[in-house]
Amino acid sequence: xxxxxxxxxxxxxxxxxxxxxxxxxxxxxxxFIISDFLIFAGFLAAYGFNxxxxxxxxxxxxxxxxxxxxxxxxxxVLITSSATMATAVAAAKKEDSATAKRFLWLTILGGxxxxxxxxxxxxxxxxxxxxxxxxxWGVPSFSAFFFAITGLHGTHVLIGVIVLLVVTxxxxxxxxxxxxxxxxxxxxxxVDLVWVFVFGCFYLI
Amino acid sequence: MTEASHTVxxxxxxxxxxxxxxxxxxIMIYVPNFWMVLTxxxxxxxxISLVFMHLNHERTDFMLTVLLGIFLTSLVLxxxxxxxxxxx
Numbered sequence: 001x002x003x004x005x006x007x008x009x010x011x012x013x014x015x016x017x018x019x020x021x022x023x024x025x026x027x028x029x030x031x032f033i034i035s036d037f038l039i040f041a042g043f044l045a046a047y048g049f050n051x052x053x054x055x056x057x058x059x060x061x062x063x064x065x066x067x068x069x070x071x072x073x074x075x076x077v078l079i080t081s082s083a084t085m086a087t088a089v090a091a092a093k094k095e096d097s098a099t100a101k102r103f104l105w106l107t108i109l110g111g112x113x114x115x116x117x118x119x120x121x122x123x124x125x126x127x128x129x130x131x132x133x134x135x136x137w138g139v140p141s142f143s144a145f146f147f148a149i150t151g152l153h154g155t156h157v158l159i160g161v162i163v164l165l166v167v168t169x170x171x172x173x174x175x176x177x178x179x180x181x182x183x184x185x186x187x188x189x190x191v192d193l194v195w196v197f198v199f200g201c202f203y204l205i
Numbered sequence: 206m207t208e209a210s211h212t213v214x215x216x217x218x219x220x221x222x223x224x225x226x227x228x229x230x231x232i233m234i235y236v237p238n239f240w241m242v243l244t245x246x247x248x249x250x251x252x253i254s255l256v257f258m259h260l261n262h263e264r265t266d267f268m269l270t271v272l273l274g275i276f277l278t279s280l281v282l283x284x285x286x287x288x289x290x291x292x293x
Contacts, residue, residue: 021264048290189253
């Protein structure tokens, strides 16, 4: 088999100046994404464990607590911002800076809208009496997981918006590289990817 | 710039993916079956990582490193916890 050939192994796994044939910045962004993803996986696994331990009968019915149309709208906003980000990256690679900047601004708008919607959701929750240690619908851990998981995700969205603002302002001043926008894009898609799991595991299952 | 990052996907591909993601989201919300949601999560994660994050343009060994690294570690986390969670 060619995979056992030492030169092939060296070429594919040896690293050198450009491991996996990509820039070190992009590779580090991927390592960050993997490790950060596993933090969220840890949170969701803890949530799953707690839910199994408490039992479904004692767990609040999410459809009675969350406004699913509103959560669907939040998801729509985040998915759309991911598509605008991907378009911005493609435009930057084509050296179409006007389109890249336009879609970067749209992505930022999507991120800010998502954060506003999340703040509104949190406000409603808090007004109904939910706290990190108190849950008006039953087991306290439900609220604790809600605030911890969506809070951690929201923090990532906020950081993403700040990163995108920096990248976009630099692009507006003509100081950008397609590689830089691609890195910001990778982070933004990661935020969307995490939401897929949070949305499915926390709000739907 | 590397070979992989020079590959440019058409705008159309991204917006078709966007439509797929939205359709899946709607199905997941209005058909709230456990297996439907799990399938929806898997397909959506695949579309985002392969199309939006361009993992399908990277080398196969890198793709496997990322996907297997995340998948196997998450699997260990979840599978090890299920029996203990049920037993409590």
